[in-house]
Amino acid sequence: MLPRESELYRLTASxxxxxxxxxxxxxxxxxxSLLSRIEAREPLVKAWAYVDPALIISQAQQLDQVPPHLxxxxxxxxxxxxxxxxxxxxxxxxxxxxxxxxETRLDAAVVTILRKAGxxxxxxxxxxxxxxxxxGPATRNPHDLTRTPGGSSSGSAAAxxxxxxxxxxxxxTAGSIVRPAAFCGVYGMKxxxxxxSLEGVKLxxxxxxxxxxxxxxxEDLQLMADIFQCRDDIIPQSIDIKTSRFGILKxxxxxxxxxxxxxxxxxxxxxxxxxxxxxxxxxxxxxxxDLHLWQQQTMYTDIAVxxxxxxxxxxxxxxxxxxxxxxxxxxxxxxxxxxxxxxIARLRPVIDEILSRYTAVLTPSTTGExxxxxxxxxxxxxxFWTALHTPVINLPGFGGQEGxxxxxxxxxxxxxxxxxxxxxxxxxxxxxxxxxxxxxL
Amino acid sequence: MLPRESELYRLTASxxxxxxxxxxxxxxxxxxSLLSRIEAREPLVKAWAYVDPALIISQAQQLDQVPPHLxxxxxxxxxxxxxxxxxxxxxxxxxxxxxxxxETRLDAAVVTILRKAGxxxxxxxxxxxxxxxxxGPATRNPHDLTRTPGGSSSGSAAAxxxxxxxxxxxxxTAGSIVRPAAFCGVYGMKxxxxxxSLEGVKLxxxxxxxxxxxxxxxEDLQLMADIFQCRDDIIPQSIDIKTSRFGILKxxxxxxxxxxxxxxxxxxxxxxxxxxxxxxxxxxxxxxxDLHLWQQQTMYTDIAVxxxxxxxxxxxxxxxxxxxxxxxxxxxxxxxxxxxxxxIARLRPVIDEILSRYTAVLTPSTTGExxxxxxxxxxxxxxFWTALHTPVINLPGFGGQEGxxxxxxxxxxxxxxxxxxxxxxxxxxxxxxxxxxxxxL
Numbered sequence: 106m107l108p109r110e111s112e113l114y115r116l117t118a119s120x121x122x123x124x125x126x127x128x129x130x131x132x133x134x135x136x137x138s139l140l141s142r143i144e145a146r147e148p149l150v151k152a153w154a155y156v157d158p159a160l161i162i163s164q165a166q167q168l169d170q171v172p173p174h175l176x177x178x179x180x181x182x183x184x185x186x187x188x189x190x191x192x193x194x195x196x197x198x199x200x201x202x203x204x205x206x207x208e209t210r211l212d213a214a215v216v217t218i219l220r221k222a223g224x225x226x227x228x229x230x231x232x233x234x235x236x237x238x239x240x241g242p243a244t245r246n247p248h249d250l251t252r253t254p255g256g257s258s259s260g261s262a263a264a265x266x267x268x269x270x271x272x273x274x275x276x277x278t279a280g281s282i283v284r285p286a287a288f289c290g291v292y293g294m295k296x297x298x299x300x301x302s303l304e305g306v307k308l309x310x311x312x313x314x315x316x317x318x319x320x321x322x323x324e325d326l327q328l329m330a331d332i333f334q335c336r337d338d339i340i341p342q343s344i345d346i347k348t349s350r351f352g353i354l355k356x357x358x359x360x361x362x363x364x365x366x367x368x369x370x371x372x373x374x375x376x377x378x379x380x381x382x383x384x385x386x387x388x389x390x391x392x393x394x395d396l397h398l399w400q401q402q403t404m405y406t407d408i409a410v411x412x413x414x415x416x417x418x419x420x421x422x423x424x425x426x427x428x429x430x431x432x433x434x435x436x437x438x439x440x441x442x443x444x445x446x447x448x449i450a451r452l453r454p455v456i457d458e459i460l461s462r463y464t465a466v467l468t469p470s471t472t473g474e475x476x477x478x479x480x481x482x483x484x485x486x487x488x489f490w491t492a493l494h495t496p497v498i499n500l501p502g503f504g505g506q507e508g509x510x511x512x513x514x515x516x517x518x519x520x521x522x523x524x525x526x527x528x529x530x531x532x533x534x535x536x537x538x539x540x541x542x543x544x545x546l
Numbered sequence: 547m548l549p550r551e552s553e554l555y556r557l558t559a560s561x562x563x564x565x566x567x568x569x570x571x572x573x574x575x576x577x578x579s580l581l582s583r584i585e586a587r588e589p590l591v592k593a594w595a596y597v598d599p600a601l602i603i604s605q606a607q608q609l610d611q612v613p614p615h616l617x618x619x620x621x622x623x624x625x626x627x628x629x630x631x632x633x634x635x636x637x638x639x640x641x642x643x644x645x646x647x648x649e650t651r652l653d654a655a656v657v658t659i660l661r662k663a664g665x666x667x668x669x670x671x672x673x674x675x676x677x678x679x680x681x682g683p684a685t686r687n688p689h690d691l692t693r694t695p696g697g698s699s700s701g702s703a704a705a706x707x708x709x710x711x712x713x714x715x716x717x718x719t720a721g722s723i724v725r726p727a728a729f730c731g732v733y734g735m736k737x738x739x740x741x742x743s744l745e746g747v748k749l750x751x752x753x754x755x756x757x758x759x760x761x762x763x764x765e766d767l768q769l770m771a772d773i774f775q776c777r778d779d780i781i782p783q784s785i786d787i788k789t790s791r792f793g794i795l796k797x798x799x800x801x802x803x804x805x806x807x808x809x810x811x812x813x814x815x816x817x818x819x820x821x822x823x824x825x826x827x828x829x830x831x832x833x834x835x836d837l838h839l840w841q842q843q844t845m846y847t848d849i850a851v852x853x854x855x856x857x858x859x860x861x862x863x864x865x866x867x868x869x870x871x872x873x874x875x876x877x878x879x880x881x882x883x884x885x886x887x888x889x890i891a892r893l894r895p896v897i898d899e900i901l902s903r904y905t906a907v908l909t910p911s912t913t914g915e916x917x918x919x920x921x922x923x924x925x926x927x928x929x930f931w932t933a934l935h936t937p938v939i940n941l942p943g944f945g946g947q948e949g950x951x952x953x954x955x956x957x958x959x960x961x962x963x964x965x966x967x968x969x970x971x972x973x974x975x976x977x978x979x980x981x982x983x984x985x986x987l
Contacts (some may be wrong), residue, residue, distance in 0.1 A: 453891075
């Protein structure tokens with residue numbers, strides 16, 4: 106059943122798709138509801154770098170005129186695009202004064218794919234500068250406006266959590282999808298590295314950068330993964346929690362876990378056990394202990410290369426931390442960098458084998474609840490999986506003592522994205538109904 | 547001494563730099579000579595995708611007005627840019643009808659860096675479609691117009707060999723710098739993967755794509771490597787051939803070497819020995835035997851991802867081979883791809899250690915002389931080094947029985963680009979003076 110007109114914005118993309126098919130909803134009516142929500146909430150949440158209501162409504166009207174048999178799988182679905190991903194009809198500013206007034210107009214490969222499927226590219230979501238620094242944009246956590254939504258995909262996470270749009274694209278080089286998804290209490294999926302083209306996306310580190318998805322339901326993640334042709338070698342089976350084996354992984358970074366994270370991971374393990382699953386704490390070989398350090402060494406020396414041209418021509422417009430990476434990255438020895446890159450590469454098949462023993466492995470998404478202020482949080486539980494190239498999905502459902510959401514990551518081996526979605530399809534609703542935290546937005 | 551006015555186009559970039567400093571040459575006079583050369587030769591060689599003489603002359607005039615103390619290290623040096631690298635003031639068409647009339651205007655990071663150093667971005671050089679197929683553009687080998695200049699950086703190699711410009715940029719994913727440099731009898735340098743930013747360059751395969759340089763002297767390669775901040779951990783010493791140790795590496799692909807390549811490699815080994823160097827044939831462990839296959843599996847499955855958006859929206863404008871890669875790449879199992887990527891990654895530190903035992907390793911650049919026609923040649927001696935991320939320099943100097951140039955590659959371990967340039971500085975002139983092949987252009 107359709108929600109009352111004033112609350113259409115609460116629909117997920119999959120629900121919108123059903124209603125559009127049934128014919129009891131138009132794209133225009135839906136996007137007008139989203140625009141009203143944005144009008145009411147954006148002054149507080151500040152999720153957007155660019156939204157043009159006239160462009161959105163005109164596209165919605167065009168989409169409504171497409172005959173049903175010519176409609177794509179994402180027909181009429183509004184998607185927010187992180188402002189480091191190029192779009193031909195909107196500016197792309199990377200939250201940097203260097204790109205103020207930029208006229209670079211092209212569609213990133215992902216944007217082309219989404220438009221072809223009938224999606225409505227809704228606007229550009231706020232990002233930490235160049236998706237490469239720890240200070241966020243002005244965006245606020247919609248659950249508590251004093252707090253960060255996480256970063257660097259800050260606007261994508263906040264806009265989805267606050268019902269501005271059902272789906273948004275983000276990018277992750279350290280923890281920029283999973284962390285903001287967790288802080289904002291939504292689903293966030295980082296697919297296997299390399300599965301989705303980076304063409305037309307601002308480079309941070311080519312060996313780490315991954316495009317991912319924010320949504321409020323697993324069905325919506327699934328829709329996007331299918332559009333992006335994420336495929337497993339073996340068509341995955343549905344998961345039955347009762348016969349599943351879950352690994353609980355605290356990692357060498359566990360000392361950074363705050364009580365909210367410690368309790369949520371414990372509660373999740375108990376909940377799964379109570380459902381009949383086998384749940385076992387696992388530890389990784391000591392080779393994995395330096396993985397966070399290696400990810401950081403790789404990323405920062407890569408930033409020294411990818412931001413060298415900005416450093417040369419517009420140093421006065423770069424934030425201090427990027428200047429530091431260029432200057433320090435150039436002082437790093439290459440042997441440090443090669444050791445980091447080669448060591449990570451050596452561990453990728455090792456972790457694949459370990460992960461293949463479990464239905465999925467559960468691990469923290471963040472150190473705790475979203476901190477107060479503009480620091481987007483420590484990605485220490487995310488860098489492992491970015492470096493190792495595995496798919497990760499953040500599941501919402503648990504919460505901390507401050508009333509904010511705490512996400513948990515499920516992880517599996519590379520190119521088992523569809524399998525991981527099957528796991529999320531069972532665990533997501535379970536955690537959301539039994540985890541104890543619910544969005545009050 | 548300055549050549550007579552009508553032959554200024556023969557100067558190398560380093561020579562031009564000296565004359566501009568001395569004040570007996572203007573940028574305008576120099577580029578007018580290049581433009582005359584192009585006017586005479588381009589109808590035969592077809593090296594260019596875009597040249598705008600008015601834009602070039604106006605930039606030359608502006609550069610001539612820059613006061614000496616404000617001039618960059620590349621002041622007034624014309625550089626050709628492969629037409630898969632974006633430029634803000636010229637179209638970038640990737641030799642594809644998909645990008646005909648394209649208005650995407652941005653400067654790739656490398657272009658920004660070159661402009662900042664005072665270079666004159668001269669025009670766009672012809673490329674095989676999307677730098678991703680084996681059929682070249684219309685470009686001809688300037689030494690024999692019935693033959694390919696190699697590819698995919700066809701125009702960059704031909705334009706430098708034919709004295710249209712002193713320096714050009716290319717890209718290599720399999721053998722697209724080293725092979726055309728060898729076929730055209732010029733220097734070609736593929737730096738260590740990751741040393742130069744790929745921002746603003748069309749993606750083929752992020753883990754393989756490398757930007758590199760074509761020039762007619764080692765000094766010119768050096769100038770560019772310095773501008774791009776290629777640095778070794780240890781400042782390299784000059785090389786004395788007499789005390790050097792060279793490895794001769796035929797690789798598991800040696801059966802593809804034609805007599806021209808077999809004889810050139812033998813002649814080079816003898817020449818080095820005659821100069822007092824230690825020269826030793828080396829063989830790699832059998833783990834390396836499948837490296838070419840793994841590179842191909844990685845590249846083609848990556849192309850399936852990077853060209854998926856074109857396949858969806860403009861399949862009728864894609865060449866059959868790219869359609870095939872998208873369709874076949876999607877049928878490849880991910881476990882094949884992961885095995886290829888992980889196996890290559892495992893061998894990178896192994897080859898670094900092996901290469902570190904030698905001043906440099908000499909290996910073929912191509913199977914033989916440039917073939918007749920439009921097929922750009924088999925990259926079977928290049929894929930190793932692209933996959934392994936090591937720097938490679940093609941040295942001209944030898945020739946085959948058909949009178950065409952045969953290049954040889956020198957290789958060293960990752961991030962020893964400056965060391966490799968020191969080796970090229972000694973071996974390049976030696977091979978050019980004693981190798982038996984000279985350009986008659």
